[in-house]
Amino acid sequence: MVDRFLEALREKLHLFEMSEDERQDILSDYEQMIRDGLDKGKSEEEVLDMLGTPDCIVDSLSQEYKMKKRLPASEKIVALSPFVCTILYIIMGIAGGLWHPGWLIFLLIPVTAIVSDSISEGEKHLLTAISPFLAVIFFFFLGFFQGLWHPGWLVFFIVPVFAIFNSKKSLSLLALLTSLSPFFTLTAFFIVGHITGVYHPTWVVLLLVLFLGILHEKKAAERYILAGTLAFSTALYLVLGYAFEDWLLALGAYLIFAVALLATGNRIIQIDGFDTPLEKSVGVVSLLLFALIGYFFSLFAISWLFLLLIPITSILLNARESKKFTAISPFVSVAAFMLIGYFGGYWHPGWLVFLLIPIVAIIEDA
Amino acid sequence: MNAQFKRGIVELLVLKTVEERPRSSFEVIEVLSEAVDVNENTIYPILRRLSKQGYFDIEKDHSDIGAPRKVYTITKEGEERLAEFEREWETFLQNVLKILGGKRYG
Numbered sequence: 001m002v003d004r005f006l007e008a009l010r011e012k013l014h015l016f017e018m019s020e021d022e023r024q025d026i027l028s029d030y031e032q033m034i035r036d037g038l039d040k041g042k043s044e045e046e047v048l049d050m051l052g053t054p055d056c057i058v059d060s061l062s063q064e065y066k067m068k069k070r071l072p073a074s075e076k077i078v079a080l081s082p083f084v085c086t087i088l089y090i091i092m093g094i095a096g097g098l099w100h101p102g103w104l105i106f107l108l109i110p111v112t113a114i115v116s117d118s119i120s121e122g123e124k125h126l127l128t129a130i131s132p133f134l135a136v137i138f139f140f141f142l143g144f145f146q147g148l149w150h151p152g153w154l155v156f157f158i159v160p161v162f163a164i165f166n167s168k169k170s171l172s173l174l175a176l177l178t179s180l181s182p183f184f185t186l187t188a189f190f191i192v193g194h195i196t197g198v199y200h201p202t203w204v205v206l207l208l209v210l211f212l213g214i215l216h217e218k219k220a221a222e223r224y225i226l227a228g229t230l231a232f233s234t235a236l237y238l239v240l241g242y243a244f245e246d247w248l249l250a251l252g253a254y255l256i257f258a259v260a261l262l263a264t265g266n267r268i269i270q271i272d273g274f275d276t277p278l279e280k281s282v283g284v285v286s287l288l289l290f291a292l293i294g295y296f297f298s299l300f301a302i303s304w305l306f307l308l309l310i311p312i313t314s315i316l317l318n319a320r321e322s323k324k325f326t327a328i329s330p331f332v333s334v335a336a337f338m339l340i341g342y343f344g345g346y347w348h349p350g351w352l353v354f355l356l357i358p359i360v361a362i363i364e365d366a
Numbered sequence: 367m368n369a370q371f372k373r374g375i376v377e378l379l380v381l382k383t384v385e386e387r388p389r390s391s392f393e394v395i396e397v398l399s400e401a402v403d404v405n406e407n408t409i410y411p412i413l414r415r416l417s418k419q420g421y422f423d424i425e426k427d428h429s430d431i432g433a434p435r436k437v438y439t440i441t442k443e444g445e446e447r448l449a450e451f452e453r454e455w456e457t458f459l460q461n462v463l464k465i466l467g468g469k470r471y472g
Contacts, residue, residue: 029391029410032435036392050395052407060411 001044002034005054012058026061081112101144107133110357114330128311129327131162132334151190156304157183159331163311178212182287185209201241204234222264229260282313302342305335329360373412376404378455380412381440381448384422388439413438421447 006027013023030051037047051057085105092102114129135156142152164179185206193199211230217223233253241250286306294300308331315327336353340346376398383389383397395409416422421444426434440448 026414029414029436032390033392033395033410036390036435040392040396050399050406051410052405056405056407057410060405060408 001048005034005048006031008054009057012054013061015058016061030057078113078116081109085109101140104137104140107137110330110333113357127162127165128159129330131159132308132330135159136334136337150300151187151194153300153304154187154190156307157187159304160307160310163314174212174215178209178216181209181212201238201247204238207234225260225264226257229257233257279310279313279317282309286310302338305338308335325360325363326357329357333357372404373408375455376408377412377416378448378451379404380409380416381421381444381451384438385440385445385448388425388437390427390435390437394438416444420444 009030010023010027013026033051034044034047037050038044042050052060085108089102089105092098092105096102111130111133114133115126135158138155139152142148142155146152161180161183164176185208188205189199189202192202192205196202207230211227214223214226214230217226233256236253236256237250240253241247244250286309289306290300290303293306294303297303312328312331316324333353333356336356337350340350340353344350379398379402380394383394389397391410391413394413395406398404398409399406413422417424417438421441422438423441425437425439427437
């Protein structure tokens with residue numbers, strides 16, 4: 001209850017022109033008052049009743065501080081963006097016949113709003129927020145103009161990659177590499193596979209994820225044994241495969257690694273790339289869903305949407321309470337846009353779902 | 367009662383409460399809310415403004431466990447302001463009572 005109160009107060013204080021130090025000072029004063037009240041035997045409810053709601057507090061403070069005014073320039077740009085996009089769309093359509101995929105220009109409307117809002121609010125997750133739009137634009141560009149629908153869908157990996165980069169700055173280099181390794185190895189696997197047609201045995205590159213996971217093992221002896229046997233098994237697998245051209249037999253090389261796993265206790269290797277068990281589970285499940293649905297139903301163009309669950313979970317767990325839905329709205333609208341377009345073929349009017357972003361922001365602000 | 371007028375009274379009471387002895391924000395709010403019908407959330411902003419105007423010094427009390435507690439102490443300027451305030455208030459009250467008394471008893 002107290003945390004919610006302080007969080008709500010922090011957000012309300014952002015409405016005023018004051019330095020971050022002053023804001024922190026006010027918050028720490030309220031924290032102290034709450035502590036004092038509790039020390040005097042009052043319940044949390046009584047203390048908070050006594051101090052008033054964050055709205056009342058801010059109302060009283062408003063007589064001492066000026067309300068913040070948003071930069072008029074940024075507001076003007078956001079307000080003008082739908083008109084500018086419409087004009088450009090008409091020009092592209094009439095002059096170049098680019099009605100399709102010229103409609104992609106409308107994606108610039110939510111991008112402009114997100115960029116403008118991020119700049120004025122000092123938001124640090126700008127790249128994560130606009131990554132779905134950049135990915136969609138680049139994906140369609142590759143698809144429509146180059147015919148590279150596959151492996152063009154790999155561009156959607158920038159969504160979780162940016163999310164990991166943005167929210168995991170405190171990670172060690174090894175933990176960061178481990179978190180990013182599924183995306184980089186899959187990209188390498190599909191690009192090499194697409195160019196050379198040699199998906200097999202290119203897949204061994206995916207074992208890098210496991211290898212990096214092993215390096216998190218705290219006991220040095222076990223770490224060296226597992227990493228060494230995995231590297232040796234892989235080398236042996238390749239040698240046997242190429243020498244005898246029997247890749248099924250060559251898989252036997254991994255028995256060495258399996259024995260090492262059993263000998264070291266056959267434990268599940270912990271990867272601390274995600275903060276909470278829920279984030280870890282969502283990370284693993286979304287990757288599995290992405291790969292399985294993509295592979296078995298040939299739906300990689302849509303199954304990547306499961307990857308959006310990674311930043312969405314992170315936002316729901318870590319973002320400020322009153323901004324959660326605004327923060328996840330870009331991801332939800334991209335998912336809705338892709339589903340409407342892919343299954344209904346309504347790419348053209350589908351961009352309207354991006355209006356959800358300003359609508360949610362207005363509702364949440366209100 | 368007019369909000370501006372009430373704020374003026376609360377300002378006087380905040381100064382007086384801290385003049386009695388150094389107090390924390392919570393103590394000031396507690397004392398005032400027990401004594402008069404006042405909106406508690408108006409007290410802290412006033413306390414903060416008076417500190418900024420130099421009427422209070424803020425000292426940090428490290429005696430308790432946890433973060434140091436802020437304690438407000440009245441300054442010389444604060445005492446002068448309080449004295450001026452009290453004079454104004456007394457004059458005002460006398461005038462008000464004179465009128466009210468005259469009407470009721472005259």
